[in-house]
Amino acid sequence: xxxxxRTLCLGILSMREATGYEIKKMVEDGVFSHFIDAxxxxxxxxxxxMLREGLVSVRAEEQQGKPGRKVYSITPEGRxxxxxxxxxxxxxxxxxxxxxxxxxxxxxxxxSHLAVIYDAYLEEQEAELARxxxxxxxxxxxxxxxxxxxxxxxxxxxxxRFLRENRAAMLDIFAEKAKEEAGS
Amino acid sequence: xxxxxRTLCLGILSMREATGYEIKKMVEDGVFSHFIDAxxxxxxxxxxxMLREGLVSVRAEEQQGKPGRKVYSITPEGRxxxxxxxxxxxxxxxxxxxxxxxxxxxxxxxxSHLAVIYDAYLEEQEAELARxxxxxxxxxxxxxxxxxxxxxxxxxxxxxRFLRENRAAMLDIFAEKAKEEAGS
DNA sequence: CCTCACATGTAATGAGTTACATGATTGG
DNA sequence: CCAATCATGTAACTCATTACATGTGAGG
Numbered sequence: 061x062x063x064x065x066r067t068l069c070l071g072i073l074s075m076r077e078a079t080g081y082e083i084k085k086m087v088e089d090g091v092f093s094h095f096i097d098a099x100x101x102x103x104x105x106x107x108x109x110m111l112r113e114g115l116v117s118v119r120a121e122e123q124q125g126k127p128g129r130k131v132y133s134i135t136p137e138g139r140x141x142x143x144x145x146x147x148x149x150x151x152x153x154x155x156x157x158x159x160x161x162x163x164x165x166x167x168x169x170x171x172s173h174l175a176v177i178y179d180a181y182l183e184e185q186e187a188e189l190a191r192x193x194x195x196x197x198x199x200x201x202x203x204x205x206x207x208x209x210x211x212x213x214x215x216x217x218x219x220x221r222f223l224r225e226n227r228a229a230m231l232d233i234f235a236e237k238a239k240e241e242a243g244s
Numbered sequence: 245x246x247x248x249x250r251t252l253c254l255g256i257l258s259m260r261e262a263t264g265y266e267i268k269k270m271v272e273d274g275v276f277s278h279f280i281d282a283x284x285x286x287x288x289x290x291x292x293x294m295l296r297e298g299l300v301s302v303r304a305e306e307q308q309g310k311p312g313r314k315v316y317s318i319t320p321e322g323r324x325x326x327x328x329x330x331x332x333x334x335x336x337x338x339x340x341x342x343x344x345x346x347x348x349x350x351x352x353x354x355x356s357h358l359a360v361i362y363d364a365y366l367e368e369q370e371a372e373l374a375r376x377x378x379x380x381x382x383x384x385x386x387x388x389x390x391x392x393x394x395x396x397x398x399x400x401x402x403x404x405r406f407l408r409e410n411r412a413a414m415l416d417i418f419a420e421k422a423k424e425e426a427g428s
Numbered sequence: 429c430c431t432c433a434c435a436t437g438t439a440a441t442g443a444g445t446t447a448c449a450t451g452a453t454t455g456g
Numbered sequence: 457c458c459a460a461t462c463a464t465g466t467a468a469c470t471c472a473t474t475a476c477a478t479g480t481g482a483g484g
Binding site for chain 1: 247251252255258275276278279280281326327330331333334335336337338339340341342343344345346347348349350351352353354357361364365368386387388389391392394395398399402403406410413414417
């Protein structure tokens with residue numbers, strides 16, 4: 061499946077019309093934030109290209125005080141393209157975690173940083189969970205949205221519990237290392 | 245943190261010497277497979293570049309029957325580079341899931357495909373769990389490796405349970421849609 | 429006063445994937 | 457005989473990120 065920025069924009073536009081700026085915001089802290097990432101540098105060109113191809117249409121809106129905005133809507137051709145993308149087999153999930161990589165080589169980590177890194181990660185996961193809870197009912201509630209939200213909540217809750225339960229053990233290692241270094 | 249193919253190779257080489265081919269295999273079905281991805285097209289150039297930079301060294305090995313292999317080892321400079329990389333703050337986790345995206349737009353999915361996609365995903369997660377269990381004790385058991393393995397197992401187990409518990413509800417939607425389409 | 433939110437866009441750059449190119453041996 | 461495993465490497469290409477470029481109004 062071609063799950064790139066184009067498909068992402070089509071997906072969002074199939075639910076509601078939006079500007080490039082709004083799409084970025086939705087990706088940042090909406091339901092999508094859990095499993096998608098996109099920057100302005102990819103969203104704007106994608107919308108422009110799809111406009112040329114007729115998959116989306118624009119309506120320019122003047123605003124007082126604020127800069128003008130371009131509100132994009134999906135066209136029937138765009139819906140067809142989204143349907144086509146969604147009906148292909150999904151690619152494998154990719155879970156890229158620098159934190160886990162670091163944990164694998166924690167003997168290389170400066171003892172005074174291990175706790176910092178660990179706690180920062182824990183807090184990040186907690187923030188992610190809060191974000192997921194926050195955007196409950198944000199978009200048209202369909203069974204799919206419900207499923208995705210529940211999935212995200214379940215995974216985040218599990219991760220947080222695991223990190224809390226193993227924190228002591230990980231910091232013991234830190235303490236031992238610090239002792240060794242003090243002793244030598 | 246610069247968690248790219250270079251750092252990955254350095255990380256693996258810090259545990260044992262290996263060829264580019266072996267690194268690829270380890271990434272494919274070792275402890276790393278859960279959170280990292282790399283292809284030959286990125287591994288070989290990375291090793292070549294690091295050789296020029298003195299971060300790794302090579303030893304050519306002739307083999308009868310099999311093509312010659314280049315066994316790479318990490319140098320003190322390489323270890324320093326790894327240590328430096330591991331001691332920077334980790335970037336945010338990126339969990340990219342086309343499956344979750346598709347679930348969000350499941351009303352666009354051809355009913356006869358929904359079950360197929362769902363079950364394929366479930367099986368994939370089960371395979372991932374099996375892979376994690378399999379590589380227990382594969383590499384030098386440190387507390388970090390243990391942590392990472394436990395984390396992966398916990399997450400995969402949770403995902404599988406969730407997918408099993410919600411399968412019926414998701415396939416009900418499928419059944420309803422099929423009924424509607426048959427009725428119209 | 430300064431920074432943040434709003435709002436759009438381009439260009440340079442980076443990092444990786446896929447496909448290509450080659451070749452021997454082993455097992456079904 | 458054909459496919460898979462072992463084994464290395466290059467080139468074209470895709471995709472996205474970062475930084476740049478520009479501008480206003482509101483709130484602290």
